[in-house]
Amino acid sequence: MPQYAVIIHSPAPADPAALTPDYLALLERYPAQVEELGGKEIAGFALEASTTATSVRGDVVTDGPFAEAKEVVAGFFVLEAPDLDVALAVAKLNPACLDGGVEVRPLFAWAPDGRA
Amino acid sequence: MNEIEEAVADAHRREWAFVLAATARVTGDLDLAEECVQDAYLAALDAWTRDGVPGKPGAWLTRTATRKALDLLRRDRVFRAKLPLLVELDVEPDPDMSLTDEPDEIPDDRLRLIFTCCHPALAREAQVALTLRLVCGVATPDISRAFLVSETTMAARLTRAKKKIAAARIPYRVPGAADLPERLDAVLSVIHLLYTTGHTAPSGAGLVRADLVDRAVELARMLLALMPDEPEVRGLLALLLLTDARRAARTDAEGRLVLLEDQDRSLWDRAAIAEGRDLAVAAFRTGRVGRYAVQAAIASLHAVTPTDWPQVVGLYDLLLRIWPSPVVALNRAVAVAMVEGPEKALAEVARLAADDRLAGYHYLPAVRADLLRRLSRFGEAADAYRAAIALADNEAEREFLESRLAEVSG
Numbered sequence: 241m242p243q244y245a246v247i248i249h250s251p252a253p254a255d256p257a258a259l260t261p262d263y264l265a266l267l268e269r270y271p272a273q274v275e276e277l278g279g280k281e282i283a284g285f286a287l288e289a290s291t292t293a294t295s296v297r298g299d300v301v302t303d304g305p306f307a308e309a310k311e312v313v314a315g316f317f318v319l320e321a322p323d324l325d326v327a328l329a330v331a332k333l334n335p336a337c338l339d340g341g342v343e344v345r346p347l348f349a350w351a352p353d354g355r356a
Numbered sequence: 357m358n359e360i361e362e363a364v365a366d367a368h369r370r371e372w373a374f375v376l377a378a379t380a381r382v383t384g385d386l387d388l389a390e391e392c393v394q395d396a397y398l399a400a401l402d403a404w405t406r407d408g409v410p411g412k413p414g415a416w417l418t419r420t421a422t423r424k425a426l427d428l429l430r431r432d433r434v435f436r437a438k439l440p441l442l443v444e445l446d447v448e449p450d451p452d453m454s455l456t457d458e459p460d461e462i463p464d465d466r467l468r469l470i471f472t473c474c475h476p477a478l479a480r481e482a483q484v485a486l487t488l489r490l491v492c493g494v495a496t497p498d499i500s501r502a503f504l505v506s507e508t509t510m511a512a513r514l515t516r517a518k519k520k521i522a523a524a525r526i527p528y529r530v531p532g533a534a535d536l537p538e539r540l541d542a543v544l545s546v547i548h549l550l551y552t553t554g555h556t557a558p559s560g561a562g563l564v565r566a567d568l569v570d571r572a573v574e575l576a577r578m579l580l581a582l583m584p585d586e587p588e589v590r591g592l593l594a595l596l597l598l599t600d601a602r603r604a605a606r607t608d609a610e611g612r613l614v615l616l617e618d619q620d621r622s623l624w625d626r627a628a629i630a631e632g633r634d635l636a637v638a639a640f641r642t643g644r645v646g647r648y649a650v651q652a653a654i655a656s657l658h659a660v661t662p663t664d665w666p667q668v669v670g671l672y673d674l675l676l677r678i679w680p681s682p683v684v685a686l687n688r689a690v691a692v693a694m695v696e697g698p699e700k701a702l703a704e705v706a707r708l709a710a711d712d713r714l715a716g717y718h719y720l721p722a723v724r725a726d727l728l729r730r731l732s733r734f735g736e737a738a739d740a741y742r743a744a745i746a747l748a749d750n751e752a753e754r755e756f757l758e759s760r761l762a763e764v765s766g
């Protein structure tokens with residue numbers, strides 16, 4: 241089954257310690273919703289606030305995330321879903337969509353499993 | 357063109373989508389399907405010259421294309437390593453089906469093809485290019501000319517889009533009931549965009565790029581045949597027919613723009629108007645009217661003399677509720693001018709001028725200029741015409757605005 245990276249973008253600095261109780265309540269419900277839509281979370285990670293990030297480009301080390309932006313990567317998970325429609329339905333329900341957004345991107349080189 | 361060449365060209369126009377859609381299900385790969393279908397059309401020329409034109413050209417072409425595809429797939433296992441197109445089968449696949457000489461019925465997969473080409477995960481310009489290439493079978497150089505980009509750019513756009521379909525696993529299927537309204541809207545938007553691109557070519561000399569217009573009308577017809585119960589499909593076809601009925605009268609012998617009120621109505625296509633009106637009425641009868649049906653109803657009011665302007669304003673009110681857009685509000689203002697006078701309309705246009713979404717939209721100063729002209733405020737009208745000319749990029753329209761500018765400056 242195809243796998244996607246679902247990359248969560250939240251308003252900087254996306255500090256997980258600062259998540260509101262409302263947001264946490266939505267997050268709690270999320271895994272069940274993912275399953276219900278026909279998706280499966282394979283692995284997921286939340287990141288520390290973007291203020292803790294360090295970027296390296298060439299041999300220059302700078303404090304902060306790679307690109308200065310209103311939104312920063314807050315985390316990501318690997319989603320297994322039968323097709324993009326299911327992956328997008330899962331993405332739309334992610335609470336990050338309320339104040340930021342998510343990027344859905346297929347993982348490279350999943351093993352071809354023939355025709356679905 | 358001899359008789360056989362004509363039959364092949366005709367089959368290309370009528371059957372391309374059917375043949376490609378059916379072949380793609382077998383190949384599981386849009387690129388390969390395209391290649392095999394192309395080959396099948398080439399093979400048709402010889403075979404039909406030799407054996408005569410088959411009774412069902414579409415079935416012949418599909419069998420030939422799928423056979424070619426299966427041969428290639430068997431010979432070259434490399435294809436298996438490619439990301440296959442995600443086909444959701446609604447029936448159990450029958451591996452022998454495509455090889456038998458007379459399959460009872462080749463499944464009609466055109467809707468899958470259309471919905472895949474217009475998937476919201478693809479950019480609108482990619483949706484449009486894919487629809488022309490895969491659904492209409494228009495050659496890439498012709499698409500690039502219609503959209504005024506280089507052939508390389510258009511080819512790259514198509515390749516990128518097909519690659520995304522495969523890599524991101526955009527499914528080859530008709531969306532379910534829950535997603536259908538939104539997804540259908542994307543399809544209708546693509547067809548409408550094709551039409552408007554042809555109808556008012558955004559730049560260049562010709563006002564109508566007839567081929568795009570014809571393709572859009574054919575697509576709308578195909579979609580209505582495939583989805584006869586969707587009122588908005590009916591509405592779109594009605595709108596295209598009613599607008600296109602005035603094609604011959606829209607420009608004069610020198611290619612200059614002729615306003616609706618000055619058009620030679622004997623040049624209007626009465627049959628298209630009648631068909632369009634019937635379709636619009638049928639769409640309204642369902643009680644589920646959308647923006648295309650309402651626009652079609654407005655277009656049908658414009659096709660009778662004298663125009664019932666109060667009813668036009670009423671329909672624009674309805675349209676604004678369904679589709680709150682400043683462009684609709686601007687069109688409504690034009691109708692208001694006919695009912696309540698230019699002064700009242702001018703106030704509405706002034707209000708709309710504050711809307712950022714209309715910044716750079718040349719019809720805004722053009723409408724304002726016309727209203728000022730009718731109020732004999734020629735100095736202000738001239739300024740507005742100049743603003744509109746600066747923003748217009750269609751030569752026929754610019755020429756028209758310049759003639760009006762000369763009028764109010766004289």
